[in-house]
Every structure is written in structure tokens, then in C-alpha cells.
Amino acid sequence: MSAENIVAPVLTAKDFATDQEVRWCPGCGDYSILAQVQKVMPTIGVPKENIAIISGIGCSSRFPYYMNTFGMHSIHGRATAVASGLKATRPELSVWIVTGDGDSLSIGGNHTIHLLRRNFDVNILVFNNQIYGLTKGQYSPTSEEQKITKSTPVGSIDHPFNPLALALGADASFIARSMDRDPKHLQAMLSRSHQHKGSSFLEIYQNCNIFNDGAFEIFTEKSTKPEEALFLEQGKPLVFGANQQKGIKLDGLRPVVVELGDTYNLDDLWIHDETDFYKAQTLVRLFDNPSELNHFPRPFGVFFAKARACYEDMLQLQIQEAIATKGKGDLNKLLRGREVWTID
Amino acid sequence: MSTEQLVKDVVIKFAGDSGDGMQLTGQQFTNNTALLGIDLATFPDFPAEIRAPQGTLPGVSGFQLHFSSDKVYTPGDLCDVLVAMNAAALKVNLNTLKPGGKIIVNTDGFDAKNLRLANYADGINPLENGSLDSYEVIKMDVTKITREALKEVHELGTKEKDRAKNMFVLGYLYWMYNRSLESTISFLQEKFGKKDVVLQSNIKVLQAGYNYGDTTETFTTRYKVEKAKLASGSYRNIMGNQALAYGLIAASEQSGLPIFLGTYPITPASDILHELSRHKSFGVQTFQAEDEIAGITAAIGASYGGNLGVTTTSGPGMALKTEAMGLAVMLEIPLVIVNVQRGGPSTGLPTKTEQSDLMQAYYGRNGECPMPIVAAHTPSSCFDAAFEAVRIAVEHMTPVILLSDGFIANGAEPWQFPQQENLPTIQVSFAEAKEDEAFMPYSRNEKLARPWAIPGTKGLEHRIGGLEKQNITGNVSYDAENHQTMVLLRQAKVDAVANYIPEQTIDSGAATGKVLILGWGSTYGAIKSAALALQKKGYAVSHAHLTYIRPFPKNLGALLAQFEHVLVPEINNGQLVKIIRSEFLVNAKGYNKIKGNPITTTELEAFVEETYFS
Numbered sequence: 001m002s003a004e005n006i007v008a009p010v011l012t013a014k015d016f017a018t019d020q021e022v023r024w025c026p027g028c029g030d031y032s033i034l035a036q037v038q039k040v041m042p043t044i045g046v047p048k049e050n051i052a053i054i055s056g057i058g059c060s061s062r063f064p065y066y067m068n069t070f071g072m073h074s075i076h077g078r079a080t081a082v083a084s085g086l087k088a089t090r091p092e093l094s095v096w097i098v099t100g101d102g103d104s105l106s107i108g109g110n111h112t113i114h115l116l117r118r119n120f121d122v123n124i125l126v127f128n129n130q131i132y133g134l135t136k137g138q139y140s141p142t143s144e145e146q147k148i149t150k151s152t153p154v155g156s157i158d159h160p161f162n163p164l165a166l167a168l169g170a171d172a173s174f175i176a177r178s179m180d181r182d183p184k185h186l187q188a189m190l191s192r193s194h195q196h197k198g199s200s201f202l203e204i205y206q207n208c209n210i211f212n213d214g215a216f217e218i219f220t221e222k223s224t225k226p227e228e229a230l231f232l233e234q235g236k237p238l239v240f241g242a243n244q245q246k247g248i249k250l251d252g253l254r255p256v257v258v259e260l261g262d263t264y265n266l267d268d269l270w271i272h273d274e275t276d277f278y279k280a281q282t283l284v285r286l287f288d289n290p291s292e293l294n295h296f297p298r299p300f301g302v303f304f305a306k307a308r309a310c311y312e313d314m315l316q317l318q319i320q321e322a323i324a325t326k327g328k329g330d331l332n333k334l335l336r337g338r339e340v341w342t343i344d
Numbered sequence: 345m346s347t348e349q350l351v352k353d354v355v356i357k358f359a360g361d362s363g364d365g366m367q368l369t370g371q372q373f374t375n376n377t378a379l380l381g382i383d384l385a386t387f388p389d390f391p392a393e394i395r396a397p398q399g400t401l402p403g404v405s406g407f408q409l410h411f412s413s414d415k416v417y418t419p420g421d422l423c424d425v426l427v428a429m430n431a432a433a434l435k436v437n438l439n440t441l442k443p444g445g446k447i448i449v450n451t452d453g454f455d456a457k458n459l460r461l462a463n464y465a466d467g468i469n470p471l472e473n474g475s476l477d478s479y480e481v482i483k484m485d486v487t488k489i490t491r492e493a494l495k496e497v498h499e500l501g502t503k504e505k506d507r508a509k510n511m512f513v514l515g516y517l518y519w520m521y522n523r524s525l526e527s528t529i530s531f532l533q534e535k536f537g538k539k540d541v542v543l544q545s546n547i548k549v550l551q552a553g554y555n556y557g558d559t560t561e562t563f564t565t566r567y568k569v570e571k572a573k574l575a576s577g578s579y580r581n582i583m584g585n586q587a588l589a590y591g592l593i594a595a596s597e598q599s600g601l602p603i604f605l606g607t608y609p610i611t612p613a614s615d616i617l618h619e620l621s622r623h624k625s626f627g628v629q630t631f632q633a634e635d636e637i638a639g640i641t642a643a644i645g646a647s648y649g650g651n652l653g654v655t656t657t658s659g660p661g662m663a664l665k666t667e668a669m670g671l672a673v674m675l676e677i678p679l680v681i682v683n684v685q686r687g688g689p690s691t692g693l694p695t696k697t698e699q700s701d702l703m704q705a706y707y708g709r710n711g712e713c714p715m716p717i718v719a720a721h722t723p724s725s726c727f728d729a730a731f732e733a734v735r736i737a738v739e740h741m742t743p744v745i746l747l748s749d750g751f752i753a754n755g756a757e758p759w760q761f762p763q764q765e766n767l768p769t770i771q772v773s774f775a776e777a778k779e780d781e782a783f784m785p786y787s788r789n790e791k792l793a794r795p796w797a798i799p800g801t802k803g804l805e806h807r808i809g810g811l812e813k814q815n816i817t818g819n820v821s822y823d824a825e826n827h828q829t830m831v832l833l834r835q836a837k838v839d840a841v842a843n844y845i846p847e848q849t850i851d852s853g854a855a856t857g858k859v860l861i862l863g864w865g866s867t868y869g870a871i872k873s874a875a876l877a878l879q880k881k882g883y884a885v886s887h888a889h890l891t892y893i894r895p896f897p898k899n900l901g902a903l904l905a906q907f908e909h910v911l912v913p914e915i916n917n918g919q920l921v922k923i924i925r926s927e928f929l930v931n932a933k934g935y936n937k938i939k940g941n942p943i944t945t946t947e948l949e950a951f952v953e954e955t956y957f958s
Binding site: 018020047048049050051052054055057064065067068069070071072073074075078081082083084085086087088089090092093110111114315318319321322323326327328329331332334335336337339340341342343344 | 375378379380381527571574575576577578579580581582590593594597602604606623624625626627628629631633634635637638641642643644645646647648649650651653667668670671675761762763764799800801802803804805806807808809810811819820
């Protein structure tokens, strides 16, 4: 049989499921994310055995147990560091990090920013539910101010992180936002994350129906989504609204919401360019509390994507260069050193 | 005319301000000595501050070198020669000088300002008040002569010229011990090759120091130490951290596993990172992480991917790595955790030595969390200990702790280096899928080691993690019976390492007797010297030194039972002694010194004599 006659079996979402009982609470947003990841995996062209999913601790971090790939459920906050070591030494693997807002931004915040600046070619899926679920309902580093939780009976006085602004501040080469309740969009964002060469930081709004139900309702429900969610598309103007009647225009460096019609048309609007770092900096700041008057809609999609060198490639290149110039290491020469004396 | 005198044994201490270049001077004299085939041991002793306030007592940096035509086991308790570049250096080190010893002083370092900074009372100058009458004091104005030697060099300012002061002292000592300047001249050529003025100035001052000895005839006697009667073979000089790095590289070559070092700089372990990062042509991958935790977890990720994961640190860093060490125990993958111990707790004494992390290594984790512990005992033994740590980690699928300490990490000695052909092979086998057989990630072989199944292996997709594992399948399990089974299995796996390590031997003395001195780590030289001296006096004293601390060699209990008394000297408040007592129910006693510096031969010898034989 000639090589071209061997056809790799086509995998389906089912091939990526495991025999382990999924133990998230019924109704948890994690189910949808799992389903979308299982749907996207067969399409990315990577053999199952070359995929490794590394997680930390938290509800979301149970994820690897439900994916029939290589996987490690590590310790709290350190998935990013474990993945760094794996990717540094095995650049050919497709490495996915599954983490939550507490895992990646609180206990593991340090590793997250350092992974991003090094730009390992990995995909970081941050399941942001703005609450601590596994420890039963304390506020998280993305919870809004004044939030009443078990540990903040009179309201949280912590100012929350803006995860994408933080990622961009750490020089992430790809940042995007999606949500559990928009499967098509989430699938597209997962594919984009995979395609990007470099660290892909994908924030996924995920509903915790037990401890923080409805946190993102305003962006996900049919009645409010069109007015509150702004979907970014490369080369397209920033338009939103039930009838696509609103847009965002740049007034100098300042974004403003305008009504399309007699005064403004599509040509006046901000055209999305995901390679423009300066625009991305403004875009991540469209982070208003939806209860504020005259607030901006919340953007979803790819905010920024620009390739730059990856740590693992440079690390391996230095080794190849050392071998090319000095030759492969000679242990006897090393142990002997330069100054030797002999005793008869 | 000077005469030449043959001496057996010399201890020199180079002491000066931390900016005076005493470490470099000491290392140069060491290399020069080593190349002559003279046995030696060194002890660099420097402040934690890079440049502590100039001229002060805390700013004194020292380098002690013991060399001999006999076998040398320690850097020496007291010195024969003290080089004091300033008043503070004299004050700090005078108590380590033998009665009648020689003091070479730089008189320029004894001006009013230096005397004040060294806390001498107003108007008191030890060089002039007769307090040093019981010593032989050689005074020279090193600063002045150095400047004089370089007066024709107009390209350098006074400050730059003064930097060559240490070369003058070195040259003088080369004259005093009948040495050639060649090794240092070639070192200078390599260091300053591109800066000709600096190179020529340093050589000029080095020669000026040598000639000063020749022409002034301050000594009527010059000294010579003959070659030591070491076992025949080829030798080189080696420092502990360097040997440790070489041990890891050798283990990488003998296992075929590329090294991945995930680490964060910390004194006194950083030199291992520096050394390994220079050897990329061996495929060594070094990763300076953002913190200690990232260092070890990245190493775990690399091991998971089929590399030789290593992390290096010192006590405070190992404290930070604790949780990840537990993960490695749960994952049952190879990992080497190197702890180059220093004085603790907390930040403690970063540049001073201590053996106080043994309990931390043995017990310091949450849950029942056993892992093998290997300890180096001399600078060159760091090579063997590192090699063994890797062998155990890889062949038994377990994290292993390798203990060194500041004393041996920075100390140097001659090393009869091995040939690759004589090094054992480290067995590695990655799991492969078998047809019609489900993969069981937590099945075990005869060593109780589980298979190493690395990503990229078709058919072996599986999940592991820090949650308790179901026996054999590796699935998450909260089952009560299973947890006890797994705790006992992990312990049994570590215990089984005892079947694959050498039995404990007696280092010196008889196999039975009145006192066994049982040591581990860097106390080796002091215990060895004390034991030999006591045996010479006819006492029934023996010495055994542990390399394998967890598990202990299988015969250790029987070996201890052959002695009436077991004495465990340690640079801590009694750690191994507690483990020995609890494991073997023997009446072991401790000899404990916790001063940030090594135990001396003299004090240990006196203690044993008083305690057991008077």
C-alpha cells in the first residue's frame, strides 16, 4: 500500500470525550465550553496525541479529565508555568491551558504575565465567571466592586482586573473575548487562538449558575445582547445595536458612540484592525459597567493579534547554534577542563 | 640570600575589603597550587552584600586555602599566613591565626580612617602598639608600591591602578612559595586580552610583587610544598557547584535525556545556573523563571514532556517549591530538586553555610509525601551525588532531593575526574501503546515505578494530576481504601530505592568499637580528620558518612548496632540525629554548631576525647 493511500481517520467531537463522568453543576457554563472545544479539536489538524491540556485548580481546571488528549491537572495558579516548561522543551505539541479568573489572575497572576511576555506558542483559555466557585462563593479578582459574597457581606472593596488590558499590558501577542452562550463565536475564537503563533489569551465569559448566576446575562440574552455586545471583525466598522444602527467612531484618541443616519455613516466609524496595538489599547478599555449611563458596549472577538518571536523557538535555536558552532558537547573534554595534572 | 625550606602543610587566609579582589587572588593561588599536584581544600567566606560599606568589619571578604603534600580533607582550622589588606580584615581574622603565624599587611589599609571603620579605639594602631608581637608581621605599603610600579602608565587613573593591588600580594606570595607566575599570566591574558593596558598593568604589578620578595628579602626563608601522594591518575581543580552542574550534564548524556533547568537565582545556588547555561552544546535548556515556584513547575512540565527536569535553589526557595514537590510525588515523574543550603530560617545568612534543611527535605510537605534524599559531602562529590540523584529519579520515577551547602558549593579541591566510558548508563524507557491493551498510567514495575508516558505517544492519551489517583488506572479517586493503598505504595516505592543503592561503609576505623561518628554532607572533612587523629591516639573511634539519607542504606541499622555510642556532628540544631534515633532506636547524640561556618577538626576531636574517653 502506498503512502498516499493511507487516510488518517477523521476524528469527531466524540473522539475527544473521555469515559469520566463530568462533574460540573448542572447548568454550568463549562459544559458549553467543553462541547465547543471538543468540536473544534478535530478541525485543527493536530493528532490527538500531540495535544496537551494543562490546568490549575478550580472548577474549570477539571477540564483535562474530560478531554481524551494528554492532560495534567496541576496545582493552583501554576498551569501556565507547567505549560511553559512543556512547550519550551516540546515545541511541536499543541499546548492548551485551561484556567479560571482566580487561578490565572489571582494566585497565578505572576506566571500569567510572564508567560505572555515570553510569548510561548500556547493557548490560554480563561474561564471568567467573576466568582470563586470551587471554594463556594467568595469574590474573585474580576468581581465587580460592591459585590456581596460570602467573604464580602457588606460588599467588595477590591477593584477588579480588566483581564484583557492586563494581558495587553504584559505584551500578549493575541487577545480575544468570547462567551459560553455563543457557541459559534466561541468555536471561531478557539480556532483563531490555535492558529495564532504565540501566546493566545482568550477570555471566556462563563456563567456560574450557583454562585454568580446571570453575571453576563446582559451580553448573552437575546433582548439585551445586540445593544450591549459589540462583535469585532477584522477590517469592518465597529457597529452594534438591534438594527445595526449604532457605531463607534474615534474622535481623536477618544471613542464615541454615534447613531448611524444623517450625520454619520459607516465610513465615519472606527475600522477594526487587530494588528494595531494603539487601537487595541483603546478597545480593551471599553469595559464600562453596563449599569452606568451612556456606557460603551462590551467588545467580543479578536482585539489584537500580531506575531512576534516565541520563547521556545529562540531557546531551541540557541542550542542548535551552539552545536553548529562548537560541535555536539564532548563530555570527556568538559570533565577534563583546561588545566590538568597527572600523578604517576 | 634567602634559603629554601620544605614544609608539609600550609593554610593561608586572604582577607580584605569585599572590593579588594581577595576571592580572585585566592582562586589564582589555588589553581597555581593544584597544577603542581599539591592536595588542597578551599573555603571562600564573603559577606552577603555585593559591596558592603568599604573598610568596615561586615565588609571583610576572606578566602582560606589549605594545601599540603599530605592528603587534605578540610580548608584548615587555623592559618599559618594571614593576608590583611586593611585593619578590618586583620581584626576579623586574627583569631584564626596560629600563634607565631605570619601576617602580611597592607599598611595603607591602616590609616586613621580605616582604623576608625574597623572600630579600633582612638589612637590605637595594632601595627604599632605591640599587640602583634607574638606574630611575624610583614608590612608593606601595597597601594604605594602598586602606584609606583604603574607610574609610567598614563592611560589609567589612580582608581584603576589601585585595582591591581591584589596582584601585588599574589606575586609576593608566589615568590614566598617558590611558584611560577605562568598560570596567572595566562589567566590575565584570557580575562583582559582585549584591554592591553589593563593586562600589561596587572602583569607588571604581579611581577612587582614577586620581585619585591626577591629584592627586599623580607623573609630569609622561602617555602616549598611538595606534590601530594594522591592516587595515580589525572586531576583537575573543581568547585562544588561546578561539579554538581557537570554531574547533571553527565547524567543527561548517560540517560539520553536533555536537561531542562527551571530555576530562580538564589545564593549560593546560582552558580549552577550560570554553569549549566554555558553548555548549550550538550542540549542543556536553562530557564530563568519569574520565581521559585515557576522554576520547579516548569521543570515538572519539562519532565512530563520527557526531559530531565531539574530545579536548583536554597532553603527559602525550597520552602516556596514545597507544594509543587508534592505534585511531583503525586504525578510520580522524575525531577531533581537541588538545595544548596545556607543559614536560615527566613533569609537568614545567605552566604554562610548550614545543614539545617534536612528536616525540610525529609518531612517539609503537606500530606504523606516521601521522596529520596541524596547528599554531597565534598566539592567533587557533588558530581557523583548529582549523577545518583538523576539515576534514582529516572529509574524510580520519583522526585529526588539533592542536598549540598554553601561550604562545598563554593569550596574547591583536586578531582580525579572520571571518563565517560566508566560512567554507568541510566536506564530510560518511555511507554508505548500495546495493541488490545488499555494503557494503565499507574501500573508499576518491579521497582514500583509507573510508566513514563509522554505527550506525543499515539494511543497513550491520559490524564494525571494532583488529586488522589486510583491505583493502576490513575483516574481520580476519593475512595478511602484506595487512598491508604496509594499512600503506602508511594512510601514503598521510595523505600525500594534501598535495594538499588550501595550498602553503607565505614570511612575510617574498625567496624565495631566504642564511638561511631556518623555524618552527612559537608562535615566530612572535619570528621575524617578528627577520626584519623583520634584513631592515631589509639581510641576506638570510627567514621561513617551518609550519601543516601532517604531511604537509608539497608545495613545502616546493623552497622550502628556495632558501636556503644553514635555521635552525629551537624551544622544545625540536631536534625539527622533525630531521624537516626527515631528510625533505629539508638542512643545517638549530636554535636551541633550553628554559627554559619564549618565544624573544625580541633573542636570535634576535643569533644570526642572529653565526652567518651576522659
